Amino acid sequence: MAIILGIESTCDETAASVVADGVDVRSNLIASQVDLHQKYRGVVPEIASRAHIENILPVIQDALSQASCDFADLDAIAVAYRPGLIGSLLIGVTAAKTLAWALGKPLIGVDHVHAHLYSVMLEEKDEGGKMNNETLLSSFILHPSSFTSSFPSLGLVCSGGHTAMYDVKSWTDIALIGSTIDDAVGEAYDKVAAILGMEYPGGPIIDHIAIGADPKAIAFPRSLLGKESLDFSFSGLKTSVLYHVRGVPRREKPGAVKVVPATPKLPTKEELPDICASFQRACIDTILIKLRRGVERTGARSVIVGGGVSANRGLREALKSFDVPVYFPQLKYCTDNAAMSAGLANVLFENGQFSSLDLDAITYSQFH
Ligand code: KG4
Numbered sequence: 001m002a003i004i005l006g007i008e009s010t011c012d013e014t015a016a017s018v019v020a021d022g023v024d025v026r027s028n029l030i031a032s033q034v035d036l037h038q039k040y041r042g043v044v045p046e047i048a049s050r051a052h053i054e055n056i057l058p059v060i061q062d063a064l065s066q067a068s069c070d071f072a073d074l075d076a077i078a079v080a081y082r083p084g085l086i087g088s089l090l091i092g093v094t095a096a097k098t099l100a101w102a103l104g105k106p107l108i109g110v111d112h113v114h115a116h117l118y119s120v121m122l123e124e125k126d127e128g129g130k131m132n133n134e135t136l137l138s139s140f141i142l143h144p145s146s147f148t149s150s151f152p153s154l155g156l157v158c159s160g161g162h163t164a165m166y167d168v169k170s171w172t173d174i175a176l177i178g179s180t181i182d183d184a185v186g187e188a189y190d191k192v193a194a195i196l197g198m199e200y201p202g203g204p205i206i207d208h209i210a211i212g213a214d215p216k217a218i219a220f221p222r223s224l225l226g227k228e229s230l231d232f233s234f235s236g237l238k239t240s241v242l243y244h245v246r247g248v249p250r251r252e253k254p255g256a257v258k259v260v261p262a263t264p265k266l267p268t269k270e271e272l273p274d275i276c277a278s279f280q281r282a283c284i285d286t287i288l289i290k291l292r293r294g295v296e297r298t299g300a301r302s303v304i305v306g307g308g309v310s311a312n313r314g315l316r317e318a319l320k321s322f323d324v325p326v327y328f329p330q331l332k333y334c335t336d337n338a339a340m341s342a343g344l345a346n347v348l349f350e351n352g353q354f355s356s357l358d359l360d361a362i363t364y365s366q367f368h
């Protein structure tokens, strides 16, 4: 059994986790930077890097002490080294390389997006060490190898930074087959939330306000990008919400330079739930159609959904009766965490796939 320390710093969470055997999460520490970025309604890369520097060592130390283990107990150091914000990535990668070198332990670089898919494997045990109810209901798997019968699987990672589909033949054979050509779905949620006057991150707020409201109240568009396409587009939907709320911009009078919105006001409390529900339904419908196309194209036997938006109540509900079994992570493993990286690293560890100490951080543009 391998005990692996995972480190995550790809965006705005500094996280460290100790995972045994690829599934048994012994600790899962996350220092969130939401407060720092909230007033900008999105992540400011320079602020994120500086906060990672301050947080990384205390978070690693807390992860070890909560797991009741020492550096000496670790079999490997894993780190998410791509994709992400370059300044943020560099902090985690540097910390991991330094630890691996100083301790003489193997280093394992992990792809953050692939780790989001792997997060469906993570167990949570209650105080007595038994699997809790949520685990028993949602997760059927006791070891990564048990998932083999569900491959090939169609992977969907939907988060603030990514919306992409993958042909997952195994945990180490993951091929990109479609991705967003503009906004990620979580990004659309966050931007629509800003349009509606809500705080960042807006995804969970919209999800909550949509409960019980009418998803058919407003006919927002579903961008499908052609009959065959497995790519996504959410920026038109976002703009459609903007125009619905503020009105379509028009000239003050014919030929005038000044453009005025038709209804320059925020929606009322009464209007808000239907807008949220209709926007959410448009996102979910689009995802459902793309997943169907993906399953047809790849012959997938199952679907894995990961990333922050996989916490979405409406999406989980809609996929309950999908054509093939759909696996979601437990809620605490949907958003960025280091347990998913430590877990996936266990597969690489067992295959002897280690990284060298000159592992480089790789940002969005170098990755597809
Ligand atoms: O995976 P994650 O922590 O970070 C990235 O890798 O981007 O995802 C964060 C994103 C944010 O955009 C947030 O609004 C969205 O996930 N999110 C949700 C929900 N919970 C988080 N979106 C919709 N519904 C939710 N319940």
Ligand code: ZN
Pocket: 112, 116, 159, 307, 308, 335, 336
């Ligand atoms: Zn992520």
